[in-house]
Amino acid sequence: MTPIRQRRVGKGTEAAEDHPSEETNVKPDGKVPSDPTGGKLWNILSIIVGGIVAISLGLLTSVYVATLHENDLWFSNIKEVEREISFRTECGLYYSYYKQMIQAASIQQGLHGLVYDNKTESVRTINILERMNVYQEVFLSILYRILPIQQYLEPVYFYIYTLFGLQAVYVIALYVTSWLLSGTWLSGLLAACWYITNRVDTTRVEFTIPLRENWALPFFAVQIAAITYLLRAHLQPVRERLTLMAVFIATFLFSLTWQFNQFMMLIQALALFILDCLDMLPTAKVTWLYIIQISGLLLVCVLQFFNSMILGSLLISFNVSALVARTIQKNLKKGGLLNRLGKLILHVLLVLCLTLLINKFIKKILNLESDEHIFKFLKAKFGFGATRDFDANLYLCEEAFGLLPLNTFSRLSSTLLFYVYGFVLFLLTGAAVIVAFRNLSGSNQVQLKEKMEEYTVTLKPDAAYSLVHTVLFGCLALSTMRMKYLWTSHMCVFASFGLCSTEVWKLLLKCLHLYTSQRTQVIKYSIPIITLLYISYKFWPGIMDELSELREFYDPDTVELMNWIKSNTPNTAVFAGSMQLLAGVKLCTGRTLTNHPHYEDKNLRERTKQIYQIYAKRSPGEVHGILRSFGTDYVILEDSICYERRHSRGCRLRDLLDVANGHIMDGLGENEPDLKPSLYPRFCEEIKKNLPSYTMHFTRVFQNKTFHVYKLAKHK
Numbered sequence: 115m116t117p118i119r120q121r122r123v124g125k126g127t128e129a130a131e132d133h134p135s136e137e138t139n140v141k142p143d144g145k146v147p148s149d150p151t152g153g154k155l156w157n158i159l160s161i162i163v164g165g166i167v168a169i170s171l172g173l174l175t176s177v178y179v180a181t182l183h184e185n186d187l188w189f190s191n192i193k194e195v196e197r198e199i200s201f202r203t204e205c206g207l208y209y210s211y212y213k214q215m216i217q218a219a220s221i222q223q224g225l226h227g228l229v230y231d232n233k234t235e236s237v238r239t240i241n242i243l244e245r246m247n248v249y250q251e252v253f254l255s256i257l258y259r260i261l262p263i264q265q266y267l268e269p270v271y272f273y274i275y276t277l278f279g280l281q282a283v284y285v286i287a288l289y290v291t292s293w294l295l296s297g298t299w300l301s302g303l304l305a306a307c308w309y310i311t312n313r314v315d316t317t318r319v320e321f322t323i324p325l326r327e328n329w330a331l332p333f334f335a336v337q338i339a340a341i342t343y344l345l346r347a348h349l350q351p352v353r354e355r356l357t358l359m360a361v362f363i364a365t366f367l368f369s370l371t372w373q374f375n376q377f378m379m380l381i382q383a384l385a386l387f388i389l390d391c392l393d394m395l396p397t398a399k400v401t402w403l404y405i406i407q408i409s410g411l412l413l414v415c416v417l418q419f420f421n422s423m424i425l426g427s428l429l430i431s432f433n434v435s436a437l438v439a440r441t442i443q444k445n446l447k448k449g450g451l452l453n454r455l456g457k458l459i460l461h462v463l464l465v466l467c468l469t470l471l472i473n474k475f476i477k478k479i480l481n482l483e484s485d486e487h488i489f490k491f492l493k494a495k496f497g498f499g500a501t502r503d504f505d506a507n508l509y510l511c512e513e514a515f516g517l518l519p520l521n522t523f524s525r526l527s528s529t530l531l532f533y534v535y536g537f538v539l540f541l542l543t544g545a546a547v548i549v550a551f552r553n554l555s556g557s558n559q560v561q562l563k564e565k566m567e568e569y570t571v572t573l574k575p576d577a578a579y580s581l582v583h584t585v586l587f588g589c590l591a592l593s594t595m596r597m598k599y600l601w602t603s604h605m606c607v608f609a610s611f612g613l614c615s616t617e618v619w620k621l622l623l624k625c626l627h628l629y630t631s632q633r634t635q636v637i638k639y640s641i642p643i644i645t646l647l648y649i650s651y652k653f654w655p656g657i658m659d660e661l662s663e664l665r666e667f668y669d670p671d672t673v674e675l676m677n678w679i680k681s682n683t684p685n686t687a688v689f690a691g692s693m694q695l696l697a698g699v700k701l702c703t704g705r706t707l708t709n710h711p712h713y714e715d716k717n718l719r720e721r722t723k724q725i726y727q728i729y730a731k732r733s734p735g736e737v738h739g740i741l742r743s744f745g746t747d748y749v750i751l752e753d754s755i756c757y758e759r760r761h762s763r764g765c766r767l768r769d770l771l772d773v774a775n776g777h778i779m780d781g782l783g784e785n786e787p788d789l790k791p792s793l794y795p796r797f798c799e800e801i802k803k804n805l806p807s808y809t810m811h812f813t814r815v816f817q818n819k820t821f822h823v824y825k826l827a828k829h830k
Contacts, residue, residue, distance in 0.1 A: 168286050168293075171307075178661075195673055196673060199676065208246070212248075214228070215251065229243060244421055285309060291611075292305040301615075305610035336360075337365050361403065362409070380429040381587060423482065428469065431472040487503075504723050535605050542577065549572065573617075584601070584605065619637050675816070680702070687747045688746050708721065732775075748825055811829075812825070
């Protein structure tokens with residue numbers, strides 16, 4: 115977290131209406147009866163009012179997070195170097211490419227510098243556009259250069275305001291999704307309010323602005339809204355084509371802006387696959403969505419200079435396998451219950467086997483190993499054997515990749531969100547089980563449906579998709595805390611939809627034998643309004659207090675380090691150190707790095723492990739040889755890593771290095787029996803004693819309370 119200090123300042127500072135769904139008032143012959151003129155006008159008025167509310171809430175959210183960011187750092191008043199330091203870890207790395215493009219002599223030279231980059235990884239030229247998802251930085255920098263705004267708006271503000279503006283898109287997309295599901299914009303209003311009041315668990319944009327997920331998740335929300343509309347019945351062909359185009363554009367933008375896109379869309383593809391197998395979604399629309407996912411990812415692959423990690427993704431293998439398997443098993447959805455269950459089991463096994471075979475074949479052909487650290491991490495995380503792999507343990511020991519903390523649920527419950535979510539999830543899961551069983555039993559023929567219309571439990575395709583989507587992403591969030599933002603935002607949509615849905619209340623009241631149409635309408639409006647009043651009464655004062663709290667960025671040691679590097683080292687100097695710090699070094703000083711936080715490359719992972727030997731028990735000669743092999747001129751040692759106390763024994767960086775090197779760990783506690791004592795003391799501690807064996811290789815040139823910089827001797 116960014117260090118902060120309290121800032122010293124002086125004095126003076128509805129009536130909800132239904133939005134008709136496509137299924138409303140459909141006669142058996144498929145014709146929709148004409149509404150009276152008054153009804154049409156009322157619906158148009160409702161849509162206009164709902165749209166104004168959506169846009170207003172989106173803009174208010176954008177202003178809200180921008181104000182929080184300003185109040186937390188006093189961003190408008192601090193120096194440029196302090197602003198840049200506030201972009202911690204990989205955020206600083208991504209923003210550095212935006213800054214590089216802005217400062218380039220021309221757009222062409224800026225692009226050339228990214229395609230042939232030799233400053234991000236020393237003694238190596240890499241293609242940034244191929245390795246990283248930074249097209250958004252490229253686009254923004256070009257836009258800033260061509261628009262006549264340079265005199266009025268600094269580049270950094272153009273950047274952060276764009277991200278805060280995307281929050282408006284995010285909230286509007288969540289609002290629209292809930293509105294489409296429930297049929298009333300009151301549901302969207304409730305979803306947006308829950309998103310804002312649960313901000314701690316729904317977004318972190320105000321303090322990690324350039325993070326890839328802050329670019330990607332708004333487009334993902336737009337895609338989900340478009341899919342929700344696509345899954346409506348009786349959609350006109352023109353509207354269906356336009357919606358498919360919207361899904362494709364949103365999918366493409368989501369894929370372009372986040373390196374983890376393939377894993378998120380794989381979960382989405384699994385949701386579609388499950389619902390298709392249970393005959394709860396139209397097969398033709400599922401096919402289109404599979405194709406859109408593949409084509410969107412392949413287009414990104416082309417733009418990223420045929421990035422092999424994309425070609426070897428499980429998503430492409432799975433979607434192709436699902437399409438092939440369906441072609442092979444044409445009669446999958448015919449027959450009785452046992453017959454269909456047997457076919458379904460074979461279908462699932464066929465898809466899984468084909469996925470693994472295709473993926474293995476692609477990775478073999480491309481010699482792809484860029485994503486192996488993710489599978490090592492997953493294998494260790496879910497208990498499939500202990501590992502000494504440095505990369506896997508680095509992830510396992512980070513809180514962000516651990517299980518979702520229990521206090522998350524207490525925070526979500528304080529706004530009633532989790533209680534409502536659990537209630538809606540329970541009801542719709544029960545309905546889904548009944549519908550799935552009926553579909554597999556073959557008892558969903560038209561005659562039987564018409565005969566039992568009043569008694570049959572139904573679940574619309576869009577609601578079914580939303581249910582499976584939230585369950586799968588909920589499992590992801592429970593297992594990996596960093597991914598909770600994908601779940602909690604949709605939790606707001608799902609809970610608000612259920613609370614404002616005629617179908618949900620109709621199902622509950624019928625189960626309790628209390629159903630009447632009038633009672634359902636009263637409940638579906640009164641309970642959401644009461645919930646909104648409760649949220650406003652409880653959280654409005656807290657939001658006002660939060661907006662009035664003023665702080666200031668304060669990190670003098672890092673500022674001193676960056677200023678020293680800019681003033682006392684040549685522009686061509688190569689720096690080694692921790693991944694997180696070096697991202698800031700590149701952004702603030704423009705110096706060349708040995709390693710950085712974008713970890714999706716095998717060579718970089720191996721290089722980082724070697725650089726980190728500065729915190730292991732190695733001889734000064736070995737460390738010097740390793741650093742010089744990467745062209746290092748200066749190495750930065752951090753006391754916060756050398757004497758780390760944030761993690762417990764076994765998860766400190768020095769412990770991970772000791773275990774990976776076969777050495778016993780420091781401190782009291784057990785060690786694995788085959789670990790042995792090192793012949794050398796810990797490098798980062800011993801170098802500070804200025805012993806001759808160290809001073810012949812390293813000369814200390816800078817020091818403060820946090821950092822120690824040593825210049826490497828250039829032996830022949």
